[in-house]
Amino acid sequence: MVKISIAGASGYTGLELIRLLAAHPSAELMVLTSETFQGRNVAEVFPSLRGIVDLKLRPLDDDVAKDCDVLFLALPHTAAMSKLPDYFRRDCKIIDLSADYRLKDPAAYAEWYAVTHTHPELLAQAVYGLPELHRDAIRSARFIANPGCYPTSVILALAPLFKTDWADLNSIIADSKSGVSGAGRKPSLATHYGEVNEGVRPYHLASHRHTPEMEQELSALAGEPVRVTFSPHLIPMTRGMLSTVYINLNEAITAEKLVAHYRNFYKDESFIRVLNPGEFADSHHVLSSNFCDIGLTVDSRSQRLIITSALDNLIKGAAGQAIQNMNIMLGINEKTGLMSPAIFP
Ligand SMILES: NC(=O)c1ccc[n+]([C@@H]2O[C@H](COP(=O)([O-])OP(=O)(O)OC[C@H]3O[C@@H](n4cnc5c(N)ncnc54)[C@H](OP(=O)(O)O)[C@@H]3O)[C@@H](O)[C@H]2O)c1
Structure with a gap:
């Protein structure tokens, strides 16, 4: 089983990651983080998970990347930008749903996000995770910058x-x-x-x-x-x-x-x-x-x-695409856990 950590599990994209990964045949949720709800069971925060996921939310620290195979960062931009080198020291793949590592040019990041990038040296390692255009690079990537919706x-x-x-x-x-x-x-x-x-x-x-x-x-x-x-x-x-x-x-x-x-x-x-x-x-x-x-x-x-x-926006625009990237990185069928049709009406 692929051990999963999700930083930002109390947010909307975090919840969608939990929902989809809970039904993914190869994934095992290990660590979920929230600052606001730390110490509480995730099923208390999101009752839709009752009887399906039984994990306590814990605060974000460097251990979030310990003992996991894949770390999803579902945090606002800048919240984890400076922590990437610490996560890189662990032996896990990283998929960042924020905008921090999407722009290859740190000057463009500073211009559009009004923040100086703390780790421009890592930008070259981040593969822009749009599988339809970059599948080969994603396959061998360790670090994915998941695209915006x-x-x-x-x-x-x-x-x-x-x-x-x-x-x-x-x-x-x-x-x-x-x-x-x-x-x-x-x-x-x-x-x-x-x-x-x-x-x-x-x-x-x-x-x-x-x-x-x-x-x-x-x-x-x-x-x-x-x-x-x-x-x-x-x-x-x-x-x-x-x-x-x-x-x-x-x-x-x-x-x-x-x-x-x-x-x-x-x-x-x-x-x-x-x-x-x-x-x-x-x-x-x-x-x-x-x-x-x-x-x-x-x-x-x-x-x-x-x-x-x-x-x-929360699935192909965020969590679903992130899981599609995970599947590709791990060499498992890209469609795994993602083939549900739309809910309609
Ligand atoms: N929403 C979308 O449609 C969408 C689409 C594509 C990409 N994205 C990107 O995905 C990321 C997450 O978006 P979202 O919509 O899921 O946001 P959200 O609903 O606001 O959730 C943010 C999560 O990050 C945690 N968090 C916030 N500040 C933090 C900090 N300083 N340190 C540690 N944890 C912190 C929050 O935890 P607590 O509040 O519990 O502490 C919460 O779990 C963003 O970068 C966003 O731009 C979003």
């Missing part, structure tokens, strides 16, 4: 196009909507029920921290700098994410041809479902699952491609 939805929506010259790569606009769980469990005024319910609002227009992550990966695919106009929106639902991505086409191309190309690009991918021409991605159909649905629509009047990409 918005970047996962936008990069997967665009990656196949970067193998063609069909589109103007500098005309990308990504308009994304996220449920409130994207902001984590810690209460805040911005995510308070009365501030979110019955309304829709953009936030961090032209300045969201996931922008450089998208640009880093898309630029690597393009072999030249790519810019993305990214407009995130908070909508009154608990979980789920839909990105609608616009890009100008260089020539008239049918949706049928695009769908065939996308299906070929993703032909070996278990969690990417390219929809039929004319179908649009819908967050309902991926909720609580590790799938990302992608729909392709051509607006022939404006010669623009409109891509819809739906995923669950």
Whole structure:
């Protein structure tokens, strides 16, 4: 059995890791951490785990990486950044769900996160954990920087196009909507029920921290700098994410041809479902699952491609993708523990 520690087990992505790993045939949960709830049984904090997981939450210390095979860090950015060298001394694989090691350029981290990176020397060791693009590197990795939810939805929506010259790569606009769980469990005024319910609002227009992550990966695919106009929106639902991505086409191309190309690009991918021409991605159909649905629509009047990409921010956008990475790193079937369909309705 693979021994698992989860730092940040009392948060939303931590809970999803527990839920999925409790049903994973090769995983054994050993250590769960929380500062607020230390000393309490995790099933008291999350009654959904009653009768399934019986472990006391303990505070985060260096021992979290002791005697485990895989350490998941489900903490806010910076909370574990400086502790990585200590964890590295232990003989475990590390999957960090935060943004701390996603950006390869420490100057970009400082610019977008307003913090100086404490361990830029470790950035080169972190593999960006998007299996559809980096599976070979993940296979031999010891340390994964698990992608953000918005970047996962936008990069997967665009990656196949970067193998063609069909589109103007500098005309990308990504308009994304996220449920409130994207902001984590810690209460805040911005995510308070009365501030979110019955309304829709953009936030961090032209300045969201996931922008450089998208640009880093898309630029690597393009072999030249790519810019993305990214407009995130908070909508009154608990979980789920839909990105609608616009890009100008260089020539008239049918949706049928695009769908065939996308299906070929993703032909070996278990969690990417390219929809039929004319179908649009819908967050309902991926909720609580590790799938990302992608729909392709051509607006022939404006010669623009409109891509819809739906995923669950807590699963393919976080915990599910992290477990997919774990499976790949350990050489077990990538789909293990992740093939549940969406909960619908
Ligand atoms: N939510 C999403 O959709 C999503 C998607 C992709 C990536 N992520 C990333 O995943 C990470 C976790 O997100 P989340 O949504 O699960 O957050 P969350 O619900 O706020 O949970 C955060 C967890 O970290 C613990 N924690 C907070 N500050 C800590 C500190 N200084 N030292 C030790 N533990 C600390 C909390 O424990 P206590 O409060 O019990 O002390 C809690 O268990 C973040 O970096 C986030 O950006 C989130």
